[in-house]
Amino acid sequence: MPDFDADDNKLTLKVVFYGPALSGKTTNLMQLHSLLNPQRKGELMVLETRDDRTLFFDMLPIGLRGNSGLDLRLKLYTVPGQVQHDSTRKAVLSRADGVVFVADSQPSQQDNNATAFGNLEENLEKVGLDIDTLPMVVQFNKRDIPGVVDEQDLQTRWASTPWAPLVMASALQGKGVIDTFRLLLDRLYTVINGEYDLEMLHSIDRHTFIEGLSANYGERHAHL
Amino acid sequence: MRTFEDDPSLEDLLSPEQRERLERLLSDLCTEPVRLTEQKSEGSVPVEFNLETIGWLSGGSRDERRAAANLIGFIMMFVAKYRLAANLHHDTTEASYAELQRQNEALKASEARYRELSEQLQDKVDEQVRVIQKNQQELFESARLRSVGQLAAGVAHEINNPIGFISSNLRVARDYLEDLREMVPASPNNQELLDDFRDLLTESMDGTSRVAGIVSDLKTFSSIDQADYSLCRINELLKSAVHLVQTEYNHSLQISERLAQLPAVTGHPSRLSQTFFNVLDNAAQALRDTDQEPAQGRILVQSRLEGDTIQVVIQDNGCGISEADRGRVFDAFFTTRPVGSGTGLGLTVARDTLRAHKGNVQIDSRPGTGTRVTLTIPMQGAQES
Ligand SMILES: Nc1nc2c(ncn2[C@@H]2O[C@H](COP(=O)(O)OP(=O)(O)OP(=O)(O)O)[C@@H](O)[C@H]2O)c(=O)[nH]1
Ligand SMILES: [Mg+2]
Numbered sequence: 001m002p003d004f005d006a007d008d009n010k011l012t013l014k015v016v017f018y019g020p021a022l023s024g025k026t027t028n029l030m031q032l033h034s035l036l037n038p039q040r041k042g043e044l045m046v047l048e049t050r051d052d053r054t055l056f057f058d059m060l061p062i063g064l065r066g067n068s069g070l071d072l073r074l075k076l077y078t079v080p081g082q083v084q085h086d087s088t089r090k091a092v093l094s095r096a097d098g099v100v101f102v103a104d105s106q107p108s109q110q111d112n113n114a115t116a117f118g119n120l121e122e123n124l125e126k127v128g129l130d131i132d133t134l135p136m137v138v139q140f141n142k143r144d145i146p147g148v149v150d151e152q153d154l155q156t157r158w159a160s161t162p163w164a165p166l167v168m169a170s171a172l173q174g175k176g177v178i179d180t181f182r183l184l185l186d187r188l189y190t191v192i193n194g195e196y197d198l199e200m201l202h203s204i205d206r207h208t209f210i211e212g213l214s215a216n217y218g219e220r221h222a223h224l
Numbered sequence: 225m226r227t228f229e230d231d232p233s234l235e236d237l238l239s240p241e242q243r244e245r246l247e248r249l250l251s252d253l254c255t256e257p258v259r260l261t262e263q264k265s266e267g268s269v270p271v272e273f274n275l276e277t278i279g280w281l282s283g284g285s286r287d288e289r290r291a292a293a294n295l296i297g298f299i300m301m302f303v304a305k306y307r308l309a310a311n312l313h314h315d316t317t318e319a320s321y322a323e324l325q326r327q328n329e330a331l332k333a334s335e336a337r338y339r340e341l342s343e344q345l346q347d348k349v350d351e352q353v354r355v356i357q358k359n360q361q362e363l364f365e366s367a368r369l370r371s372v373g374q375l376a377a378g379v380a381h382e383i384n385n386p387i388g389f390i391s392s393n394l395r396v397a398r399d400y401l402e403d404l405r406e407m408v409p410a411s412p413n414n415q416e417l418l419d420d421f422r423d424l425l426t427e428s429m430d431g432t433s434r435v436a437g438i439v440s441d442l443k444t445f446s447s448i449d450q451a452d453y454s455l456c457r458i459n460e461l462l463k464s465a466v467h468l469v470q471t472e473y474n475h476s477l478q479i480s481e482r483l484a485q486l487p488a489v490t491g492h493p494s495r496l497s498q499t500f501f502n503v504l505d506n507a508a509q510a511l512r513d514t515d516q517e518p519a520q521g522r523i524l525v526q527s528r529l530e531g532d533t534i535q536v537v538i539q540d541n542g543c544g545i546s547e548a549d550r551g552r553v554f555d556a557f558f559t560t561r562p563v564g565s566g567t568g569l570g571l572t573v574a575r576d577t578l579r580a581h582k583g584n585v586q587i588d589s590r591p592g593t594g595t596r597v598t599l600t601i602p603m604q605g606a607q608e609s
Contacts, residue, residue, distance in 0.1 A: 014229070042274035043301050047309055056309050059229075063275045073275060075229065087316040091228065 002097055002192060010071040011196060015184060016093055019102035020109065020116035021053070021081035024141040027171040028102055029058050029078050032181060035174055035216045038062045054080040057092045064212040066202035074213055081116065089119070094127040098135040098188045100180055101163075102171075105140045105148035135187035138163045139180045144170040178216055185210045228311035234262050234279040237303045246299075250292045251283070258283035258292055269293050273300040362572065380442040387439065391432040398425045441467045456491040458534055458601070459483045459527055465500035466525060473508055479523045486527055486534055489603050491581055496601075499574040503538045503597050506571070510542025510595060533583070534601045541594035545587070574599070 003012040017025040026046070033044040040063035047056035058078040065071060077096075079089040093099075101120065103113040124131050140154055151168055158164050167183060169176025189198070189209045198204040204212075238246065243260055251257040259282050260271065268280035271293045278300065281293045401422055408414050441464040466479055504523065511521035526537040574597075575585045582602050589595040 012231075040275050045274075045301065045305055045308070047305055056312055059308070061274045077229075087320050088312065091312055091316045091319065095227070 002195065003095070004196065008071060009069055010073065012073040012075060013097045013188065013192065014095060015074060015076050015098040015100065015188070016096045017076065017078040017100045017102055018089070018093065018116070018120050019081055020104060020112035021083070023081060023102045023104040023109070023113075023116075024169075024171040025078040025081060025102045026052075026054055026058050028100070028139075028141070028169075028177055028180070029060055029076055031171055031174045031177045032076065033060050035178060036062065036181075036213075037215045037217050038213050039064045039215075053082060054078055055085070056080065056088060062213060064204070064209070066198070066204045068202040070198075070202040070204070072198075072202075072204070086119070086123075090123045090126060093120075093123050093129075096127075096129065096134070097192070098184050099137075100184055101136060101138045103138060103140050105142045105154075105168075106145055107147065107149055110149065132162060133191075135184060135191050136163055137167060137180055137184040137187065139167045139169050139176065141169045141171050141176075143168045143176070144173055178214055182210055182214045185213055228308060228315050231274070231276050232278070232304055232307055234260070237278065237300055237307060246296070250295070254284035254288040254292065256284050256288075258289065260296065271296045271300075273297050273304065362576070376442045380439040383435065383439050387432055387435050391429060391436065394425055394429045394432065398422065398429070401425065437467065438471060440464075453490055453492055455488040456493045456496060457488050458486050458491075458496070458536065461493060461497045462500055462525060462527060462536065465497055465504055468501060469504045469508055472505070477508055477511070477523060478521065479504075479525060482524065482526045484526075484528045486529060487603065489534060489601060491601065492577070495573075495577045495580070499577045499599065500536070500538070502571070502574055503599070506597075507538055507540035507542065507595065510540050510544070512542075514541075514543040514592075530600075532603050534603065536599040536601070537596060538599075539594065539596040544591040544593050544595055545589040546591045 003014075004010070005012075017028055019025055026049070030044065030046075033041075042061035042063075045059045047054070047058060049055060057080065060076045061073060062076070063071065063073045077092050079085075079092045099120070101117065103109075103117075121131055124134065138158065140149075140151075142148065143151075151166075154166055155164070158166050167176055167180040169180055171177055186206070189206050193199055193206070193209075196202075198209065199206075234243070247258060247260055250260075260279050261268070261282070262279055264270075264280045265282050268282040269289050270277040271279045271281055279296075281289055281296065283289070284292060401418065405418050408418070462483065463481070466481065470477055470479065504525070507523045511523070514521065520541070522541055524537075524539045526535075526539070528535050528537075571585070571587075578585050578599055578601065582604075583600045586598040586600070587595065588598070
């Protein structure tokens, strides 16, 4: 649910990185923090990790100003993937405007992916969001590891879902992270523009939205 | 409603004491004291934290101001982290607690439901026991009624033959009597004797035809020669039942019949007869139990066609049924009569029979005024069972 403050002319959107434990959500966010060069970029807040594991969440705010003076904010969150932190996941997920599902490409992790996806569906329903209309991108991470599940198999399996095509990534190497983010911005823009008329009222068209928020320090990182 | 993720204000991040202390610490580092405020003032610089201007810093030199503002932004990140974590913890704890309370409520509700169910279960068991007892009794009664019916039918069959030749012999005897009258001398004594003799024979013939009538009623009543369900002539069944009640009450009852032309309907003749008999018997008893003069007692038997149902109405002006008893008249064995004068099964059998015919029994009664029993039999209703 976007948060629009008319007094401050400020629109805050929330994107949540969801997925099983250790799939690379925090790594995605850390990479975005170092790779992105948007109009405005805040501090990456990493909330208390213990052995690399997220305990509460991580958060990175970025922003863009429209010609109308609109103060557009995007807050990127990660959830803790470990099973026991479900109530935290639910709290972070609530009022999300978009979701990046970070799956682990290793064959041994496919069950965990499925469980986490089921958990996402369940929690979306609990916080009153509709998985069929919520802008979402599914990323298969850790492509650098040998013996990962074949990309073609994955694409075929997901072909008939609203989330095709999948994005392949190696967050550790900074590859596919921005691709994932840009695809999400693209899907997010459709919904938000429909609601807030960004293009007409604030002269933020799709290109401005995506480029303004995902500008980065060099193409060399962008693709896998 | 504020959520954990709302952008914090300076007030959210620092208490007034903490803000004062921070100002003091920073002032120690600067050549001039600095002040941290929420409002912008002349020469102040913004303190930024996560894209948000959370306050304004004034005082110190220009460079000091800028450096102090950056330092505050840096410190605020840790304060905000703590705030975020604390708020999130608070939110989730509250949500979990609410969820726990909801579950507790649900648990209590289901516990209450189970308690109630277990109480109802006991009631149901008691009720079932009653139903089983009642069915057993009814089964017993109906078996008894059937064997009585069969006995009656057997007796009727046996009597039929002798009564036939007795009545034809009596007719022949009367003819012989007329022949004798020619032969004996016509003295007054002889004439008187012969007249007397003829009267005796005539009375005997009346008697035999009454016996023959009873026999035929018994046959109708027990329907010994009929299949369970067959075409019934309701009026015939009613008439037989009336005759049998009259026989039971020595022809003392004033029963008037108002029977309409009726089509034959599929039904169980002996059970219908039994029903009519029971209702008539109840009416007769009600007349006997009333306070009024016996001569005033009347029973009216009506049959009529109402659309596609047949209605049989049996009405008496006897003692009626009291309010308290009315609800129980269908209870098997309920009877207001002294013990030994009947099983009380009458109306239960009537109701069950009518139900088997997809019909019903309606009772209207006023104590001291009389009772009207309306039996409704649909023409398509009967079922083979
Ligand atoms: N080989 C490889 N390792 C990765 C990749 N992405 C993340 N990792 C590693 O996986 C581990 C977990 O990464 P995180 O980003 O902390 O995972 P997370 O999804 O935030 O985990 P939780 O916070 O517990 O839910 C770390 O050791 C990362 O270095 C990748 O693309 N390739
Ligand atoms: Mg993490």
